[in-house]
Amino acid sequence: MKKFALIGAAGYIAPRHLKAIKETGNNLVVAMDVNDSVGIMDSHFPEAEFFTEFEEFAAYVEDQMLKGNKLDYVSICSPNYLHAPHMKFALMNGIDVICEKPLVLNAEDINKLAEYEVKYGAKVNSILQLRLHKSIIALREKVAAAPQGKVFDVDLTYLTSRGKWYLKSWKGFDEKSGGVATNIGVHFYDMLHFIFGKVLNSEVHYRDDKTSAGYLEFERARVRWFLSIDAKHLPDNAVQGEKLTYRSITIEGEQLEFSDGFTDLHTESYKNILAGKGYGLQENRTAIETVEKLRTAAVTADPTWAHPFLAKVK
The missing domain is CATH 3.30.360.10 (Dihydrodipicolinate Reductase; domain 2)
Incomplete structure (x- = not known):
């Protein structure tokens, strides 16, 4: 069972990610969104931690790493312009990413993220369902x-x-x-x-x-x-x-x-990613x-x- 975090839990697309994490037999440990309308989480992972401040979320993730509870994946459903910085946060902590479309807004961000992958040994996966x-x-x-x-x-x-x-x-x-x-x-x-x-x-x-x-x-x-x-x-x-x-x-x-x-291909995307066959x-x-x-x-x-x-x- 892989340990997941989800950024953007109140967003339109988040329920498909929650469903995919559940249907692939994995666990959502923590979620974050600046909005607190995240009752949908109770249908999937009622025990997950939740934060409305990114700094608190980041501190929790890093504290868990110190305790030996490193996350396996961060799923990103945040607004488009935040995808790149949120991916960089995960990669800097050595955590693989599953990011919604559009992956980034500019091609230059792909080049920078590729450098992060090499430096920190983690990988970006995308939803191209x-x-x-x-x-x-x-x-x-x-x-x-x-x-x-x-x-x-x-x-x-x-x-x-x-x-x-x-x-x-x-x-x-x-x-x-x-x-x-x-x-x-x-x-x-x-x-x-x-x-x-x-x-x-x-x-x-x-x-x-x-x-x-x-x-x-x-x-x-x-x-x-x-x-x-x-x-x-x-x-x-x-x-x-x-x-x-x-x-x-x-x-x-x-x-x-x-x-x-x-609209039903997110679980298939997750299965491929978990099998090492995701789109990077x-x-x-x-x-x-x-x-x-x-x-x-x-x-x-x-x-x-x-x-x-x-x-x-x-």
Whole structure:
């Protein structure tokens, strides 16, 4: 049984990590969040220690090490801009990391974290759950088997409506979240790289605080993409539920069905990590470099490869 800490226990994604720690037969020793709405912990690890101050959390972790109770992993679900410093804390204490997406906001942080790994002998693992999805793996195999030189035409559309709270939270500030393309899109860009290979070209066709659209060219694909948290862009067939969503990937006009299991792959990710088969720093590099460029690129006027939904915002 491995001993875990969790930073960001009150966050949206934390329950999936709590569930994954439990389902892999491990124990959450301590958790931390500046917010104290963490009752979800009682369903999984009611005996875990909890702190709202990072300094108290850090002192507890270090005191336990002195007693011979070193943690095995720190799982990180904190706001995006805190991922790098929280990973550095774990690595400096020789503790392996499991970090949510986006791993970091800038590629330079990957280089620095690689130095920490070498110096302190601990490893960063990331949650790139779409790489484990059966439909994504099948598509990757299909693309690999296609005639050499075949380039696929792809449309990626992801809309997940958010209320007014979103822009008032840390997610609404580019310097903290990386903006919409980073916050809700980074795992899609990783998925596209995983399937279609190296990024050859990128364009931004629209960008505001709620919506981003553009074009990415990979070795094996031309991708028009549209991402938004604005409910007014949703099509009529959006999914009703906790929040209105619309998720679509078409390849050569054929719909890729990957909704089933989309949110249930954290436990599989943990199993791989615990078996020494996790995705580390370098597997994240392409996606992080991609969103970093999209964040600062000039907007292309009158693009050739415009996503059909672009008409909704222009």
